[in-house]
Amino acid sequence: MCGRFVVAESGSELVGVLRVDVVGDDLPEPSFNIAPTDRVAIVLDSAKTEPPTRRLEAARWGLVPAWAKDPGIGVRAFNARSEEVEDKPMFRQALIKRRAVVPSTGYYEWKTEDGVKTPHFIRPADGSPLLFAGLYEWWKDPSKAEEDPTRWMLSFTIMTRDAVGGLGSIHDRMPLFLDPDFADAWLDPTTDNVGDVLDAAIDAAPALADTLEAYVVDRAVGNVRNNGPQLIERVG
Secondary structure (H helix, E strand, C coil): CCCCECCCHHHHCHHHHHCCCCEEECCCCEEECCCCCEEEEEEEEEEEEEEEEEEEEEEEEECCCCCCHHHHHHHHHCCEEEECCCCCCCCHHHHHEEEEEEECEEEEEEEEECCCEEEEEEECCCCCEEEEEEEEEEEEEECCCCCCCEEEEEEEEEEEEEHHHHCCCCCCCCEEEEEEHHHHHHHHHCCCHHHHHHHHHHHHHHHCCCECCCCCCCHHHCCCCCHHHHCCCCCC
């Protein structure tokens, strides 16, 4: 986890719960089968202004650090283990200054029994947005000219932790869920107590997990070419 998720709302519908100041251009359309390397709308606080400006921006799923030679490294960095990010060079600097919130409708997970994998859709029982803790980075493409605005690529990773309760019976990992009231603390790029903020998020995630529902969906979700609201319909 997390390897597939759903954003059924458009960018403008995502901003209310997180009080976004600026909505970026060219946000991705809603998708019911988001996979690594896809573009997703994420929320971040830009430290270039005082106070920081909260932005909703399109980003590539799979973190590409500034020092990477090419964006291919992001293919294996779509998740970050919350218990390891403070020590991993791939994620350490992003944790300190570049934390993001990834709004979603829910996510998919596969339960394996007797060698058979069964997809489940997991979402808030009350239909509210499900927020993932994330990290983001900006990567500069050295093959493009300085004046080319497309030379900068925004990318992100979704943080995970050990799964608990009913989610633990489906998979041993789950996203690091965030309460909307905690989003301000998580996004604040000026905080000096990053370790405390991370610990608080890890500790609070199990209570949020208890508010989620999980049910079986069609195996068609396993093919990234399939998309549409039918993928999150209950099966059986």
